[in-house]
Amino acid sequence: MANSGTQSRKYRLQGAGLDLALPYLMLAPGLLIVLGVLVYPLWDGLRASTKVYRYGSVVADVGMQNYIKLWSDPQFLNSLWVTVEFVALSVTFEAILGFALALFCLREFRGIRLLRTILIIPMVITPVVVAIVFRLIYASDAGMLTAISEWMGGGQVQILGSPVKAFIGLVVLDVWEWTPLMFLILLAGLQSLPHEPFEAARVDGAGNWRVFADLTFPMMRPVLAIAIVLRTIDAFGTFDQVFVLTRGGPGEATRLVSIYGYDTAFKFQQTGYAAALFVTIGLVVLALAFSAVRLLRRVDAS
Amino acid sequence: MSSVLYQSVVKNYGALNVLRSLDLAVPDHMFLALLGPSGCGKTTALRILAGLDMPSAGKLFIGERDVTRLQxxxxxxxxxxQSYALYPQMTVGENIGYPLWIRGMPDAERRAKIDEVAAVLEIGHLLDRRPRQLSGGQRQRVALARAIVRDPAAFLMDEPLSNLDARLRLTMRGEIKRLCQRLGATTLYVTHDQVEALTMADFVAVMHGGELQQMAPPADIYDRPANRFVATFVGNPPMNILPVTLAEQGIAIGGTPVAIPAARLAACRAAQVVEIGLRPEDMSVSVPGAPNALPGEIYVVEPMGNETLVNVRLGGGNVSVRAGRDFRGAVGANIAVTFDVSNACFFNSAGLTAVHRVNSDGE
Incomplete structure (x- = not known):
């Protein structure tokens, strides 16, 4: 016993130097990649946002001027408003639909596994492909909606040409594509709830609605909040579907900040201004996420 | 309060028979313990009465009402x-008041009732806390409070003490018994712990393999077990069972003849008994060669503080014997075991008790 004790101590002493360095050595590759693809671009973007570019080269250093200009730019303010509307509408519908589907799929019946699998398919399709398909559905000349309308004796259906309808069409696309994510998170949340309190409530006299209102919903609130925060952050950056479906049009009806930023950077070559725009959006989303998490904690603690 | 009746209740899960035709009548005000090993169907029986599971066949009555198909x-x-099943998002007070709130009892009346019940269970100071801020024992009290806050037809308890530590279990055991006696409540109490069943219940229903083995007062379950299963499941250490052979003059255990009164011998012979059952406390250690003593050797000695358990290897098998606290003996030493045959019970080849022990009142 004593012999093996001294022996292991000797090994430990021999390996002490390596033991200390090993964690850092193993972290180094990952750390370098993070520095290279995350930290440096972020820092470079911040630096770019204080400058004015012309044809790709810096012509002036303007400090915070780009940021100040944003708040008197009607196109930016409009795109911000469109984005907020888009996010609020989409995420609300996704949360409600996702919760309803998750509650439905919690039951066990024949074919439930297949149904759950089918329900998450939209999420795994490439967004651009989804947008192309929806474009084909919405197209006024040979689209699916027009075909159905004509079959029923109606005329052409104009979706993408009308500002309001195009916006609604975009929300429908987003809801179709991302409700499955909500569904998946909420289903996992529902499945992880303890089932005894629900049985206790049934014995105590609660009907289905009261069980939902008094138990399911309060117990699911943290999960629901996390799902909404995740989806909100994600929806703020929506780009590809809009780019394919409407390019922000008609007019500015579907021009989200991401599209406006893209146009500013690559159409109008205002690289510095676009950088300031995206930094601002990043900060807005960050603030949103922080306040949501704080709110969540306060609700949880009370 | 009401009586409870199970009428030929069957429960199958696919091909698995969890309950095979359970008939059980629980009179009003009775505290009945459903006792059995895990998988014996006792919890299923309780959940069926609660309406959380539906019986495959049979009927259930609470009082005069047929509740078989009711929510x-x-x-x-x-x-x-067992896990208390408190509502995690509600305070202790809201938890206790929930059954009243859902029935639309006015606030003031409800609050008075919550305070009253909380006082009984000594949790008045916890009413504003959340379940996760409570210890196991406190949660248990809240769960009990939520059950007694109404005046239901029956209380159902599913192993309520099994998540508590040993010391707390002992305290709560007494408290639940007191509480139920005070309320005069019809109570069905599921447990796998025979001590809980024997100490708390007015009647004990022993279950095994989805079937009711015996329903009787605790003393009868212990002294007059209906069959070999009840005899060995109840009692710690369990009843000693030894093969027995019938001879002209008496009985023999492991080849050693044992004297037995003529009437008892006749009863044994008529029932064709094959085994004898003896409680450890009905046997005593003796010196080899004593009359009616079964010779053997000490297998293991376990001092318990107030007594000593001596496990003795006999011709027919091992037996546990309760000996005095000052018993001393070396493993392997020769020893003998004596007993009064009137305290023994006898089993037939079907495992049923054919001849019971003679009761102290001289049956």
Whole structure:
């Protein structure tokens, strides 16, 4: 016993130097990649946002001027408003639909596994492909909606040409594509709830609605909040579907900040201004996420 | 309060028979313990009464009402779960008041009732806390409070003490018994712990393999077990069972003849008994060669503080014997075991008790 004790101590002493360095050595590759693809671009973007570019080269250093200009730019303010509307509408519908589907799929019946699998398919399709398909559905000349309308004796259906309808069409696309994510998170949340309190409530006299209102919903609130925060952050950056479906049009009806930023950077070559725009959006989303998490904690603690 | 009746209740899960035709009548005000090893169907029986599971066949009555097809909330029962099943988002007060709130009792009346019940269970100072801020024992009290806050037809308790530590279990055991006696409540109490069943219940129903083995007062379950299963399941250490052979003049155990009164011998012979059952406390250690003593050797000695358990290897098998606290003996030493045959019971080849022990009142 004593012999093996001294022996292991000797090994430990021999390996002490390596033991200390090993964690850092193993972290180094990952750390370098993070520095290279995350930290440096972020820092470079911040630096770019204080400058004015012309044809790709810096012509002036303007400090915070780009940021100040944003708040008197009607196109930016409009795109911000469109984005907020888009996010609020989409995420609300996704949360409600996702919760309803998750509650439905919690039951066990024949074919439930297949149904759950089918329900998450939209999420795994490439967004651009989804947008192309929806474009084909919405197209006024040979689209699916027009075909159905004509079959029923109606005329052409104009979706993408009308500002309001195009916006609604975009929300429908987003809801179709991302409700499955909500569904998946909420289903996992529902499945992880303890089932005894629900049985206790049934014995105590609660009907289905009261069980939902008094138990399911309060117990699911943290999960629901996390799902909404995740989806909100994600929806703020929506780009590809809009780019394919409407390019922000008609007019500015579907021009989200991401599209406006893209146009500013690559159409109008205002690289510095676009950088300031995206930094601002990043900060807005960050603030949103922080306040949501704080709110969540306060609700949880009370 | 009401009586409870199970009428030929069957429960199958696919091909698995969890309950095979359970008939059980629980009179009003009775505290009945459903006792059995895990998988014996006792919890299923309770959940079927609660309405959380549906019986495959049979009927259930609470009082005069046929509740077989009723929803849990229409059965007028209260249940305490093994995991307490408190509502995590509600305070202790809201938890206790929930059954009243859902029935639309006015606020003031409800608050008075919550305070009253909380006082009984000594949790008045916890009413504003959340379940996760409570210890196991406190949660248990909240669960009990939520059950007794109404005046239901019956209380159902599903192993309510099994998540508590040993010391707390002992305290709560006494408290639940007191509480139920005070309320005069019809109570069905599921447990796998024979000590809980024997100490708390007016009647004990022993279950095994989805079938009711015996329903009797605790003393009868212990002294007059209906069969070999009840005899060995109840009692710690369990009843000693030894093969027995019948001879002209008496009986023999492991080749050693044992004297037995003529009437008892006749009864044994008529029933064709094959085994004898003896409680450890009905046997005593003796010196080899004593009359009617079974010779053997000491297998293991376990001092318990107030007594000593001596495990003795006999011709027919091992037996546990309760000996005095000052018993001393070396493993392997020769020893003998004596007993009064009137304290023994005898089993037939079907495992049923054919001849019971002679009761102290001289049956």
């Amino acid at each position: 849990p909330r229409d059965r007028d029962i209260a249940m305490v779960f």
